[in-house]
Amino acid sequence: MEIHRARFVPYPPSAINALAFSYSHSKEFVGKGVRNLRLAIGRANGNIEIWNPNNGTWVHESTLSGGKDRSVEGLAWTQEPDEEDENGYVTDGRLRLFSIGYSSTVTEWDLATGLPLRHSSGNHSEVWSLAAQPKWKKNSKSREGDFRGQNLVAGCADGTLALLSTADDDLRFSRFLTRPTARKARVLSVVWQNRDVVVAGFADSAIRVFDARNGALLRNITLGAPSLGGPREILVWTVKCLNNGDIVAGDSTGEVRFYDGKNFSQMQRISAHEADVLDIAVSKDGDTIFSGGMDKRTVAYTLSNSHHGNRKWAKIAHRRYHDHDVKTMATFESRSMSVMVSGGLDTHPIIVPIREFDTEHSRTLPALPQSPPVISAPRARLLVSWWDREVRIWRVKKRDVSSETPKLVARLALKGEENINSASISEDGSLLAVSTSAGAKVFQLSSRKAQNERGLRVRKLGTPPLAEGTGARLVQLSPNGKWLAMVTHENEICLARLAMDEEDGRWKLVPRVVELHRLHNKVDYQNSLNGHWGSYDRTITRIAMTNDVLVVSDISGCIDSWVVEGNEDMTAPEVDWPETDGAGNASSDDEDDGDEDESRPVVFYGQHWIRNPAGHLLPKLDSSALVLSFRPSDNAESQANGNPAVHPTRSNPHANSHKLPSGDRRLLVVTAQHQIYEFDVLQGRLTDWSRRNPASEFPSEFRGVRDRTMGCLWDVHDERRQRLWLYGSNWVFMFDLAADLCARPAAEVADGATNDDAETPMKKRKRGLEEDPLRKKTSGAGSKMPARELEGAGRKYRKITGADASSWVSVDKARSSPATAADGEAEDEAEQQQDDSTTTALAALRRGVSETNGDEVDDAAQNGPQRRTHWHTFKYRPILGLVAISHPDDRADADADKTGAGGKAADAPASAPLPLEVVLVERPSWDLDLPPKFVGVHER
Incomplete structure (x- = not known):
């Protein structure tokens, strides 16, 4: 395979401005509620990504597309009260997602369609902060007839606090908690202390506490005078509340302040950052706090009780998971998961363990989309990429013909404000389809007649006649360009027919769209994401x-x-x-x-x-x-008599x-x-190859990879060359589908094993990465740290009971459970396994085996029974997309021409085609156009 390693495709990932879990801990749902757990990520381009943690798998499920000059600055989840019918069956309430961003509007999103459901805008200025009311709990203070839903409170730029009602499955303005004052200080952060009290952080060095029932000001907490030579006001960027009602605030001085939840007096303040503290995350039990700021630090604090019974907070560690400002944080804790997610200007979500903060690694999720925004037309050697509302098309030259760099041959800027959802191009590069939330558009691409013009001529064919005001979530052109499939936001599948006029060589859209109906596969469960409102x-x-x-x-x-x-x-x-x-x-x-x-x-x-x-x-x-x-x-099938179709008759x-x-x-x-x-x-049914190769037979390197698959491409020539290439954000795997993955090497068969034995999977297999003890029973972030990487005192001690009796005992789990000798043995086994893998890698290097060149697998695959059935590499990262730029027919024709022309190629077998040409697009993080970042006194 011949790789064109490309970094010229300008795809700008957007900064993460907001994070929100649908639940903060497992006590908020019961039964099958774990299926409802989702993470919403709001980005600066207006898109909202929905991620499914899935017990640590972290899958990017869908994207709610934004538009021009839209930015998601805040997110909040609410859940409607559960309903109980006559028979006592309890139906889970509906999950609702709300967002704000540089406007006076609060938007609710329809998760089933991916479109805005409703908006609420009142007589106030831009909304800077948003918070959802805590869930209703049945207790002695609750009265019959109390509202059991979750209202919203919005903090505005003019100092207004607006209460929004979510009753009756609606979103409307209810009343003002406070009106703008003469200073008009911005409400930078807001949180609910309980269902009746709201705490807000302002831009005038103050934290104010309000009664949500009548709007009364309960307390005005001032932060004091700023430092000499600094700004006149202290900005309270974030404010959070603990389980016991205590208040935690982070401000522009880099300090984290703690206030008593009853008398609102300051208990403690810790200066842990060199710049502004932008957000704070709190654990479920309220004993662990994380703070992130402009100095790129993530600081952890724990609560300790002194001998006199005083509650004191202590900074235990600070680490730099991000390369730029840490703008937002969110936490979720359950029996199996305990994670904190952070994001900022470097566009990468970071997963940090909470319970196992000092014994597990963090994990970085990909910043690039799960569905690659890169496609190609192999017969025309065109590469297409898109982002926001722009599409760019490049032509990639053959390496043996010209050493030219890829040329930009077309650039499309779509009218409207909606971002592009999907795009598709025909195999010959003559048709291009693009979809947004407003509709789908089809373009014809053709070469310009003038020889000195290298660009493409773009002509709009029109818009398929979908329902008025209905856009398309997905579009897909058939390889020959005659059919266009569209998936609307209501999950309807529509098909349009395209035809070419042979006289002028122009494509046209048939003015008719047919709708295809899906099987009635109803979801076999009801939860907060699936109900009568949609699935x-x-x-x-x-x-x-x-x-x-x-x-x-x-x-x-x-x-x-x-x-x-x-x-x-x-x-x-x-x-x-x-x-x-x-x-x-x-x-x-x-x-x-x-x-x-x-x-x-x-x-x-x-x-x-x-x-x-x-x-x-x-x-x-x-x-x-x-x-x-x-x-x-x-x-391909030949048509008998040139016209096998059935024509209408008078009777039919x-x-x-x-x-x-x-x-x-x-x-x-x-x-x-x-x-x-x-x-x-x-x-x-399953194919024969899939029956012979279940998931357990795939190599351990593939089964243990963490980042999910983004796409694939094929290198197929005949029955002997059937290769599948899969890729993720930082890995590429090849599987030879012409052979079985579980087949024994030919050397083992020659030593006396029969052919039947060769077809049987081996019983004893080397332990894979998914069976690595360092990856077992983790909290949902990274792997466990080996003993040699743990910080602080050693994790083993020597117990001496007699003169010569001694033994080593592991204390890794001393804080959560009694230490056992088995824990130490598992740890030693994990270390020994890593040492063995390192030794194996060094031995491979000594033998001259390398995994960084794709040509080696081509040579190995042509050595008969000795060929390798799989190959992988991690040298390319991060990968935006991997697409083919040459077609198998064109490669075979070119090889035949060379063979017929004589020379060295004439000695090659006629069935050996030219290598597959692909374009691998990378978007390294150091190439991002980011604003200047804070440089501390200890940094160069």
Whole structure:
């Protein structure tokens, strides 16, 4: 494989401005509520990413697209009260997500559609902070008829605190808690101490406490005079409340202050930052606090009780997980997870353990999107990328023809304010489809006639006739460009037909869109994300298409498929459907004829789409699909007599052919749990290769990788060359599908083993990364630290009971559980395993084995039975996308031309094609255009 390593694609990741978990701890939900846990990440470009922690897997499920000059500056989750019916069955209340950003509007989002659901804007200025009321709890103080929902409080730039009501499944202004004063100090932060008291941090060196029931000012806490030579006012950037009501505040002086929750007096202050403290995160029990600031530090504090019973906070550690300002933090704790997530200007979410802060590593999530914003047209050697509202197209030259760098041949700036959701290009590069929340657009790309003009001519074909005001979440063009599939925000699948006029060589859109219906696979559970208001788990996230098969998958793991029925006939009417009256109903003399007309399909040039007859046989996946891709195959069929279509007659005016596609349509699926399956879509079953190679047979390096799969590409030439390339944000894997992953090497078979034994999986296997004791029972962040990396005193002590009796005892778990000798043995085993892996790597280097060159796997794959079935590398990072820039047919034709021309190539076998050319786009963090960062006194 020949790699064009590209860094010229300008994709600017956006800063993280807000983080919010749907729940802060596990006591807020019961039963199957863990399925509701989501993390919302608000970015500076207006997008909101929804992540599923999934017990430490961390999968990026969907993105709520923003728009021009929109920034998410705050996020808040609320949950409607649970409902109980006559039979005592309790229905979980609905989860609702709200956001703010540089405007006077608070927006509620519909998670099922990914669109704004409603807005609330009052007679106040820009909203700077937002907080949700704590959940209602049944106690002695609660009265019958009290509001059991969660209201919102918004802090504004003019000093106003506005109370917003969420009652009756609505969002509306309720009343003001405080009106602007003469100074008009901004409300930089706000939090609820309990359901009746609001604490707000202002920009005038004050923290004010209000009664939410009547708006009375309970206390005005001043922070004192600033330091000499500093600003006149102290900015209270963040304020949080502990379980016992105590208040914690971080300000622009770099100090963290603690106040008593009853008399509001200052108890303690700690100067732990060299610059502003921007956010604070609090653990569930209130004994651990994290603070982040402009000095890039993340500081941890713990509560200790002195001998006199006084509660004192102490700084225990500070670390630099980020390369720039730490702007926001959020925490979640349960029995299996205990994590703090932080984000800032460096665009990377960081997962930090809470309970195991000093014994586990942190983890960095990818800043680049899970669905790569990079596609290609291999036959035209075009590379397409998009971000926000802009699309750029490059042409990549062949290396053996020219040493030119890729040229920018087209640039599209879409009208409107909505960001781009999806884009697709045909295989020959003649058609480009782009979708936003406002609609979908189709463009024709053609070369300019002038020789001195290298750019592409872009002509807009129009907008497919979707419902008015309805945009598209996903778009996908068939490889030949004749079909355009669109998935709306309401999860409706629509198909449009495109045709080319042979006289002028222009494409056109057929003015008719047909809707495809999914199987009625209802979600078998009800929770706060799925109910009568909509089903979030039925949201379509992936789509794949060939010239005659369409497949989609949703978050729940269901797969739906459709196929083309009939043969194409360009002499037939471009569209044929039942006649309708003005109301859109089929006209007929009686009801029976009307039902027959309504069930009659819409035919385009003699072809129409139907549900896959074997589609119901495809199983539901264990988790959502991250990759859907068809293995390339030659399924072209010759049309008998040149015109095999069925033409209408007088007795049958709507005649259509019922011929289904033949051959194999092998669909590769990679799930969020990194399970790899290959289905024969037309047969509704697993392929033979997938049956022989279950997930347990994949190499341990792949099963142990943490970052999820982003995409794939194929290197297929014949039955002997069937290679699959998978990639994530920092890894690339190759699997040879022409061989079994579990087959024994030929050397073992030659030593006396039979062929039957060679086909049987080996019973004893080396322990994989997923079985590494350092990765077992973690808190949801990184792996456990080896003993040699732990800070502080040693984790073992010597116990002497006699003159010569001595033993080493591990004390790793002394704080949470009694130490046992087994813990020490597991630790020693983990260290020994790491030492063995290091020794193996050094031995491989001594033998000359390297994993940094993709050409080596090409050579190894052609050595007959000795070829390697898989290969991987981690040298490319972070990866924005990996796409093919050459087509197998073009490579075979070029190789045939060289063979016929004589020379060295004439001696090569005719079946060996040229190497696959790909473009690997990287976006290193040091190449980001970030504002200047704070430089401390101890830094250069």
